[in-house]
């Protein structure tokens with residue numbers, strides 16, 4: 692590709708997009724001792740920004756996995772739970788991401804909270820959630836989403852949109868609204884136990900704050916400051 696392939700309107704030219712971040716800084720002395728407590732503080736800020744309409748889907752995170760040859764792939768999923776043990780999302784166990792995790796459980800999560808000049812980046816290890824935990828969450832989902840989990844062979848190639856819609860309609864006839872939908876065996880959660888958690892706060896002149904928690908063998912967490 693050459694420069695002449697695109698001649699963008701200056702208003703939408705990515706090279707000209709530059710925002711100054713005015714936010715207050717992130718200081719070591721203000722950090723919680725445990726990264727999940729610090730995450731909880733920042734998640735509440737993001738969720739509050741979402742209530743005011745300045746940020747969408749605060750629980751959306753970019754999940755990156757790698758295949759056996761080390762080739763990475765990324766996609767957005769919704770974080771559905773977090774606690775001191777880590778982060779949980781739900782997906783199809785036959786999907787590309789789940790197949791990659793079966794061979795290589797190392798994973799990266801990224802919360803892109805651009806609207807509040809923050810991002811959180813997690814690296815860690817993914818393990819499947821227990822079936823009871825999966826079932827409890829599955830039952831809390833709307834009926835249509837429960838059927839969707841059965842209808843979609845996620846990441847496989849479809850012959851057409853009609854194929855997907857026809858499968859959904861068959862399932863809707865078999866399990867009408869009000870009838871309990873069984874938990875699909877190919878569907879469930881992953882819990883990510885963090886090994887590092889970086890909190891990034893945008894500052895003026897690109898002199899951002901980056902504080903990274905690193906898990907120690909004895910279970911404690913060290914914090915290091917990274918150059919922006």
Ligand SMILES: Cc1cc2nc3c(=O)[nH]c(=O)nc-3n(C[C@H](O)[C@H](O)[C@H](O)COP(=O)(O)O)c2cc1C
Pocket residue numbers: 748751764765766767768769770780781782783786787788789845846
């Ligand atoms: C905002 C948003 C939220 C999403 N949430 C989920 C989710 O929670 N679980 C999921 O499996 N896919 C979710 N998806 C779809 C994934 O991005 C992706 O298309 C799908 O999981 C298949 O990924 P894979 O083929 O790389 O495994 C979401 C997509 C978007 C844009």
